[in-house]
Amino acid sequence: MKLSYQRALWIWVCVIAFQSSWAAPVVEVGVTDKTILLGESAALSGPAAKLGQNMNLGARLVFDAVNAHGGIYGRKIELRVRDDGYEVERAKQNTLDFVHKDGVFALFGYVGTPTSNAAAPIFTEARVPFFGAYTGASSLRDPFNRYVFNIRASYVDETERIVEQLTTTGATKIGVFYQNDAYGKAGLDGVTQALSRRQLKVAALATVERNSTDVAQAAAALRAADPNAIVQISAYASCAALIKQMREAGYTGQFVNVSFVGSQELAETLGPEGSGVMITQVVPFPWSSVSGLQRDYNLALKAAGIANPDFGTMEGYIAARVFVEGLRRAGRDLTREGLINALETLHDFDLGGFTVNFSPDNHNGSRFVEITMIGTRGNFVK
Numbered sequence: 001m002k003l004s005y006q007r008a009l010w011i012w013v014c015v016i017a018f019q020s021s022w023a024a025p026v027v028e029v030g031v032t033d034k035t036i037l038l039g040e041s042a043a044l045s046g047p048a049a050k051l052g053q054n055m056n057l058g059a060r061l062v063f064d065a066v067n068a069h070g071g072i073y074g075r076k077i078e079l080r081v082r083d084d085g086y087e088v089e090r091a092k093q094n095t096l097d098f099v100h101k102d103g104v105f106a107l108f109g110y111v112g113t114p115t116s117n118a119a120a121p122i123f124t125e126a127r128v129p130f131f132g133a134y135t136g137a138s139s140l141r142d143p144f145n146r147y148v149f150n151i152r153a154s155y156v157d158e159t160e161r162i163v164e165q166l167t168t169t170g171a172t173k174i175g176v177f178y179q180n181d182a183y184g185k186a187g188l189d190g191v192t193q194a195l196s197r198r199q200l201k202v203a204a205l206a207t208v209e210r211n212s213t214d215v216a217q218a219a220a221a222l223r224a225a226d227p228n229a230i231v232q233i234s235a236y237a238s239c240a241a242l243i244k245q246m247r248e249a250g251y252t253g254q255f256v257n258v259s260f261v262g263s264q265e266l267a268e269t270l271g272p273e274g275s276g277v278m279i280t281q282v283v284p285f286p287w288s289s290v291s292g293l294q295r296d297y298n299l300a301l302k303a304a305g306i307a308n309p310d311f312g313t314m315e316g317y318i319a320a321r322v323f324v325e326g327l328r329r330a331g332r333d334l335t336r337e338g339l340i341n342a343l344e345t346l347h348d349f350d351l352g353g354f355t356v357n358f359s360p361d362n363h364n365g366s367r368f369v370e371i372t373m374i375g376t377r378g379n380f381v382k
Contacts, residue, residue, distance in 0.1 A: 018057040028103025039098030042111040043086035046236040058316025091115035113137040113183035132319030159190030175204035175227035187233030219245040229254040236262035240269035292352025
């Protein structure tokens with residue numbers, strides 16, 4: 001298995017490792033002759049903890065393998081992670097510490113819209129690349145920011161796909177349950193725009209506070225409106241709480257979530273009540289081995305002794321693969337500006353069934369969206 005794993009998955013790592021037996025002189029903050037220091041602020045505790053844990057785990061599958069084969073031009077990648085609990089002020093302080101105390105080369109894999117928004121003024125002023133955040137918010141896409149690189153599709157892309165699916169199947173009375181912060185409002189805006197393009201309006205609105213599962217008022221408001229379907233823009237704990245309360249009250253309409261919800265965690269929290277709940281995804285199906293990327297990812301899991309694929313680890317894995325390619329293209333004399341320029345050369349960069357496109361005026365790598373559903377056994381089906 002070890003030889004097969006190296007041949008099938010990490011031949012590109014070997015190429016990187018053997019391109020040079022020596023490292024360049026120190027040329028940039030966060031870069032030494034032996035290391036490249038990255039910073040990641042993510043929820044590792046609290047109701048959204050699994051989102052941050054999975055994103056980090058998926059990235060480490062790649063970075064650990066790269067390091068085991070000698071690193072990038074002799075430099076090993078060090079991913080330093082701090083827990084923000086999915087709270088804005090903690091994410092802001094983490095970012096200040098990464099930039100001004102730790103002196104990181106780049107920020108990688110932040111989790112969440114409000115936390116990423118809090119970091120934006122800091123990394124922009126310091127001109128630190130911000131790569132692969134786990135959010136589809138428009139605030140990180142428009143206006144264009146040279147230091148932001150997004151891998152995943154936007155919430156506008158996801159909500160357009162949701163509304164298209166619902167209206168095609170006859171659901172025109174659509175409610176929205178959203179988290180009362182920048183993430184929830186970004187998703188709500190996406191749904192509103194998608195409905196407006198079809199001469200429709202949101203039929204009912206209900207909200208929940210971030211990191212809360214107090215959904216009683218939201219459930220009551222949505223039951224009173226009795227929409228055909230409810231689009232949920234929140235994290236798995238509050239979404240599961242709403243679904244359970246609504247089902248217990250006799251609601252039989254369709255629930256649809258965007259990818260940030262935490263798909264596996266939602267399914268596990270709901271148990272049998274999750275059957276039929278729909279979720280948009282922005283990465284390929286982790287349980288398949290049809291594409292090269294899917295096979296590579298599952299080989300990486302097996303090599304690390306991890307039994308269960310997951311959308312979140314798949315996203316972290318993809319982001320890290322693309323970031324490593326950017327480091328490789330940036331060359332031995334690594335600088336932040338050099339990395340940005342190198343990433344902008346990734347045109348139709350194919351990971352094996354998932355293509356990323358960057359350019360000097362577009363840092364949004366993918367618009368891939370597909371719909372999945374929780375099956376009767378808590379599994380996922382397309």
